[in-house]
Amino acid sequence: MLLKDLRTHYTSKIDPAEMADKKVSVAGWVHEVRDLGGICFVVVRDREGRGQVTLVKKKTDPELLEKARGLVRESIVSVTGTIKPEAKAPNGYEIIPEQITLLNEAESPLPMDTTGKVDADLDTRLDSRFMDLRREKTTAVFTIRHEVLKAVRGFLSSYGFIETSTPKVVATATEGGTSLFPITYFDREAFLNQSPQLFKQMLMSGGLDRVFEIGPIFRAEEHDTRRHLNEATSIDIEASFCDHFDVMEILENMVAYVYEQVIANCSRQLEALGVELTVPQTPFMKITYGEAITIVNSYGEESLKWGDDLSTLSEHTIGNHVFNETGQSHYFIIDWPTEIKPFYAKPYEDKPELSKSFDMMHRTMELSSGAQRIHDPEQLKSRIESQGLNPEGFEFYLRAFRYGMPPHGGWGIGCERLVMTMLGVENIRDVVLFPRDRRRLSP
RNA sequence: GUCCGAAUAGUGUAGAGGCCUAUCAUGAAGCCCUGUCGAGGCUUCGACCCGGGUUCGAAUCCCGGUUCGGGCGCCA
Numbered sequence: 380m381l382l383k384d385l386r387t388h389y390t391s392k393i394d395p396a397e398m399a400d401k402k403v404s405v406a407g408w409v410h411e412v413r414d415l416g417g418i419c420f421v422v423v424r425d426r427e428g429r430g431q432v433t434l435v436k437k438k439t440d441p442e443l444l445e446k447a448r449g450l451v452r453e454s455i456v457s458v459t460g461t462i463k464p465e466a467k468a469p470n471g472y473e474i475i476p477e478q479i480t481l482l483n484e485a486e487s488p489l490p491m492d493t494t495g496k497v498d499a500d501l502d503t504r505l506d507s508r509f510m511d512l513r514r515e516k517t518t519a520v521f522t523i524r525h526e527v528l529k530a531v532r533g534f535l536s537s538y539g540f541i542e543t544s545t546p547k548v549v550a551t552a553t554e555g556g557t558s559l560f561p562i563t564y565f566d567r568e569a570f571l572n573q574s575p576q577l578f579k580q581m582l583m584s585g586g587l588d589r590v591f592e593i594g595p596i597f598r599a600e601e602h603d604t605r606r607h608l609n610e611a612t613s614i615d616i617e618a619s620f621c622d623h624f625d626v627m628e629i630l631e632n633m634v635a636y637v638y639e640q641v642i643a644n645c646s647r648q649l650e651a652l653g654v655e656l657t658v659p660q661t662p663f664m665k666i667t668y669g670e671a672i673t674i675v676n677s678y679g680e681e682s683l684k685w686g687d688d689l690s691t692l693s694e695h696t697i698g699n700h701v702f703n704e705t706g707q708s709h710y711f712i713i714d715w716p717t718e719i720k721p722f723y724a725k726p727y728e729d730k731p732e733l734s735k736s737f738d739m740m741h742r743t744m745e746l747s748s749g750a751q752r753i754h755d756p757e758q759l760k761s762r763i764e765s766q767g768l769n770p771e772g773f774e775f776y777l778r779a780f781r782y783g784m785p786p787h788g789g790w791g792i793g794c795e796r797l798v799m800t801m802l803g804v805e806n807i808r809d810v811v812l813f814p815r816d817r818r819r820l821s822p
Numbered sequence: 823g824u825c826c827g828a829a830u831a832g833u834g835u836a837g838a839g840g841c842c843u844a845u846c847a848u849g850a851a852g853c854c855c856u857g858u859c860g861a862g863g864c865u866u867c868g869a870c871c872c873g874g875g876u877u878c879g880a881a882u883c884c885c886g887g888u889u890c891g892g893g894c895g896c897c898a
Contacts, residue, residue: 411859411860413858413859413861414855414858415855415856415857415858415861415862416854416855416856417855417856417857418855418856418857418858419856419858420857420858420859420861422859431858431859433857433858435856435857436856437856451850452849465857467857467858467859468857468858468859469859487832487849487850488831488832488833488849488850488868489832489833489849490832490833491832491833491834492832492833492834492848492849494848494860495860496833496834496847496848496849496860497833497834497835497847497848497849498833498834498835499833499834500833500834500890500891501890501891502889502890502891503833503834557896557897557898558896558897573898574898576898598897600896600897601823601896601897602895602896602897603823603894603895603896604892604893604894604895604896604897605892607896607897690894690895691893691894691895692894719898720898721898722898723898724898736898748898750898791898806891818889818890
């Protein structure tokens with residue numbers, strides 16, 4: 380028997396009206412065996428759903444019935460039988476089996492419950508992620524994540540963006556700020572890249588005009604929160620002849636489109652998660668950094684002065700303030716002090732202490748940051764120096780600015796944060812298959 | 823890094839110095855049952871994180887460790 384003959388249909392693709400008395404094979408995990416004595420039900424689960432196999436004692440070969448009764452939950456089986464429309468069965472059909480093939484027997488006890496009857500801690504679930512993925516809710520999260528990335532690719536492609544891949548192994552010590560993971564590259568020191576920033580800018584000099592990249596980023600910070608990862612997925616764009624307002628418009632429209640697509644294509648998954656999505660209204664509210672400081676100070680819980688970065692508490696204060704005023708969770712904070720933004724953010728010509736930069740926020744956390752970039756090599760070099768970095772380390776990057784670099788802008792948005800805020804997931808590890816955090820390196 | 827909290831069958835839990843030979847659910851094994859769909863009923867199995875201390879007596883109190891959770895910090 381060919382392996383592909385073990386499964387002719389997903390359980391959800393069986394239409395009882397059209398397929399009555401047809402022979403099918405379903406394959407998957409034994410979700411449950413319910414033996415009532417004279418009748419025995421075996422529920423087979425696959426990625427798309429569940430199907431019921433029914434064995435009536437009087438009508439079934441005793442050997443087959445014994446085989447069904449002895450199945451261990453979560454084992455892999457293929458069941459071949461005929462479709463019988465049955466109003467009493469889930470999905471309106473049941474399979475009357477001719478043959479049950481046990482392909483892989485599960486050990487017992489299972490490391491966790493997969494039916495939703497008993498909770499498991501996130502730590503337990505991550506230790507047995509392969510089994511956790513068999514839970515309907517977990518499958519739903521990762522199906523939606525796929526839909527999010529599909530929508531991002533579709534949206535950006537339709538806006539003329541080209542998908543690129545840039546190196547994750549780099550020689551440059553740092554752009555400043557975050558620490559990097561050092562690695563050995565043959566006999567030299569190298570690092571895992573913290574972001575595609577420098578490379579995507581170089582592609583603007585290369586004339587690709589509009590690029591995006593979806594890929595891993597690595598940060599060696601010892602942060603220990605529900606919204607940080609040491610390996611995350613970044614969705615980055617860079618676009619020529621665009622200022623910060625142009626790329627903000629792309630960002631807010633993309634986020635709205637992603638929500639629309641998830642609503643349109645993932646209703647079953649959203650229902651499984653108990654999430655009711657609404658599309659964020661565009662354009663998103665824009666407040667300046669200065670206004671943000673004023674808002675925070677007006678609540679009296681913190682006293683920030685101009686030039687301070689926003690604390691976690693102040694992000695929540697502003698997020699709730701905006702939500703109470705607009706009913707919207709997404710907003711921009713624009714015009715940040717040049718000093719607290721990275722060297723490549725372009726200062727305003729008339730107010731160099733302010734930069735053409737922005738953060739895109741969700742009520743609960745920062746999702747994205749971006750800016751129009753400096754495209755003048757001399758200005759860029761002096762900004763690198765004034766942030767205490769050595770321009771020699773950036774020579775590979777600066778060269779691209781000396782031979783025709785168009786003005787450009789871009790942003791990066793954290794894929795995991797986009798998904799978790801969309802679904803109301805409280806811990807970022809829930810939306811990563813195998814998260815890498817301060818302590819977890821396996822599985 | 824720091825502050826707070828937690829750790830009990832495979833999983834999730836109850837437990838406030840003797841009522842613990844440790845509760846309940848789920849699970850597993852067995853029996854009964856012809857329409858279940860978190861099936862139901864009966865029986866059985868399975869656990870106090872590690873090390874020290876206090877006490878006549880510790881799952882329970884104290885100290886140290888480990889691990890986990892949460893807050894903050896750190897984080898273009």
